[in-house]
Amino acid sequence: MIGSVYALIPPVLVIVMVIATKKIILSIFSGIVISALMIENFQLLPALKNIVEEAVGIFYEDGVVNTDNILLILFILGLGMVTAFIEKNGGAAGFARWAQKRVKSAGMAQMMAVILGILIFIDDYFNALTVGEVSRGLTDRYKVSREKLAYLIDSTSAPVCSICPLSSWGAYIIALFAVLLPRTAAPLNQFIHTIPYNFYAIFALSVVGLSAWFNINVGKMKDVASIYRQERAIRHAETMVQKEGEEKASDLVVPIVLLAGISFCMMFLTGLIASGSFDIFRILENASTYLSLLLGCVAACIYCGIRYFKLHGKHPVMVAAEGIRAVAGATSALLFAWVLIDMISALEAGTFLSGLIVKYAVPAVFLPFLLFLLSGVMALATGFSWGVFGIMLPISVQITQSLNMPTEMIYCCLGAVLSGSVFGDHCSPISDTTILSSAGAQCRHVDHVVSQMPYAIFSGGIAALGFLVAGLTESLVLAFAVQILALVLSAILFRISAMRRSNVKKIDTRRRTVPGV
Incomplete structure (x- = not known):
């Protein structure tokens, strides 16, 4: 078997x-x-x-x-404690009051989450948990469901990291390229050449931006039960604001800045010591990411604990225990995954799938399209995009070189593997990034998986179309033109459909108000 x-x-x-x-x-x-x-x-x-x-x-x-796994679990538990302290210290309510003066709509609240997700590009785990913590109170206030927040987080973590060389993902991919294409361009330049071909990451970010700005909710996002749960969170947040008058935004901002600042500094320091070089890419490649994140989290916990004792005069142990309990479910799911x-x-499911391409002698023009689909299926099945990178990138290089494909099409095929892996990872219920996005938004994981699926499939469809055009024409410009046209037409059709449904509801409402109708 x-x-x-x-x-x-x-x-x-x-x-x-x-x-x-x-x-x-x-x-x-x-x-x-x-x-x-x-x-x-x-x-x-x-x-x-x-x-x-x-x-x-x-x-x-x-x-x-395996110190990395131990440190990551400790980081997640520590971030749960930081979350609990921020809530008890009034940081979420204080930040919501501060942002209330500047953010005036649900679309702006969602765009803030998207922008934060893009800015925190260093690591997908760090992104998922941190953006959720900062954004949750604000999106709650503007009646944005937790499922929608989880989608915003998930779609600005792995996609951003997969196209950013200054990230843990970028460092890993660049290291693979150094082995796969040793006598061509420098690994960094190879990575940069694949960025325009990472269609899924680019259009997933485009779709999440449109979805946030125009507050587009489809499928599960419109679920009445989800809205009801979210509205209960709104009422709870508003009750907190009315009950307490001294909450400060700094009780959210300072711990997050402390966590991020110390984590970044420790990544640089550990990478510098391990590599012995001031080359930023070698530093990122050799940095102790999870140790750095944990140290940043410990500093934030200490600050929050001291702040809690000053505000309430109580021992912080019980609050820390509450925080651990809050993330226990997500941590268990991650361990099982x-x-x-x-x-x-x-x-060896990946080996079987990748062997299909070689077995059936796939024509070169369809190779980018099929590599995208196959990488997506593998990432969906395994929940581990990095593992798919390790399997599929070497295979794609071997196939393209055996077919004597132009250099630009080799980068297109590499981009197809990266795109497909992120796409499958987004759709997979066992993906660690997906699990942590649910934890960051504090919503049920299965609800996040189901509600995110239509957005991910739509972005994946646009990416697949782009790879099909790129393979047939060997033109990046034409592939982008077709994808942008597909995105614009889809947005127009969705808008027309939404307006028609709105008009039907208005007519139905008028009829109900007329006696005898």
Whole structure:
């Protein structure tokens, strides 16, 4: 079953169960069990042993402690504590009051979240949790659902990081390029050449900007139950504002600035020490990202704890415990997802999918389009875009070189892999970035996955169209022209449809007010 079509069963099962049951941990655990049984030829005891070994291997394997995973979990728990302190200290209410004077609509509140997501480009985990913390109170006030906020966060984390060389993603991709294309341009220049071809990232950002500015809500975003839950949060936030008169925006801003500032400084320092170079890209490549984030979080926790004691005269331990409980669900989901990702990797689902391109001798003109789709399916199934990068980028280079494709089309194919990986990652319920976006917005994870899907599929459709045109014409300009035209026409059609529905509702309302109708 390893390396065959059967390797796709566990990820498909998880996706179906998530949609059907709306229970993310149960769904992922089911995927883990079926994966282990398939790996061990359906022998129960070996399968159970495999599950335990994979679970332990998250933190300790072959005599080596996985410090990155430990530091990341501690960072998430620490950020939960910071969140609880900010709320108890009145930082969210104070920031909402400050922003109320400047932000006058739901669209502006959402655009602030989008802009923050673009500015915090250094790491997708840091982005997801930090933007959610800063934006949540303001979007609540303007009746923006938590699901919509999660979508805004998710669509400005991985897409931004995947096109920014000064990010953890950029450093990883540049390091891969250095191995894949050693005797061509410098790795940084290679990465820069792929940016215009990262169609999904570019148009996902375009769509999220339009969706935020015009407050466009489709599908699950319009769910009445979601609006009701959100309105309860609004009333709670407004009650807090009325009840307390001394909340300060600084009780939100200072901890976030402290967290970000110390994290950035420590990334630079650890990268400088490890690389021994002042080259910013080598520094980013060698930086201890999760250690830096944790140290920044510890500093923010200490500040918030001291501030809480000064304001309330109470011990901060109980508040810290509340914060840990608040993120326990997201942390558990992430741990389960890590185990499933390792299981799916052992089943070699990616190897099977990538082998299809070689097996069926795909024509060169369709290669970018198919690489995008295949990378998307792999990322959807595995929930791990970085793993897809590692599998698909070498394969795409080998295929393009064997077909003697022009250099520009090689970059197009590399961009297709990057685009498809981010697209699949966005749609996957087991993606760590998607899970943390739900945690940052504090909404149910399954609601975020379902509500984000129409936006992601729409952006993915535009990207797929672009890769099809690019492959057929070998013209980046024409591909962009077609994609922009598709985006504009879709926006116009959506606007016309919305106006028609609005007019129908007005007519229906008038009829209801006429006696006898």
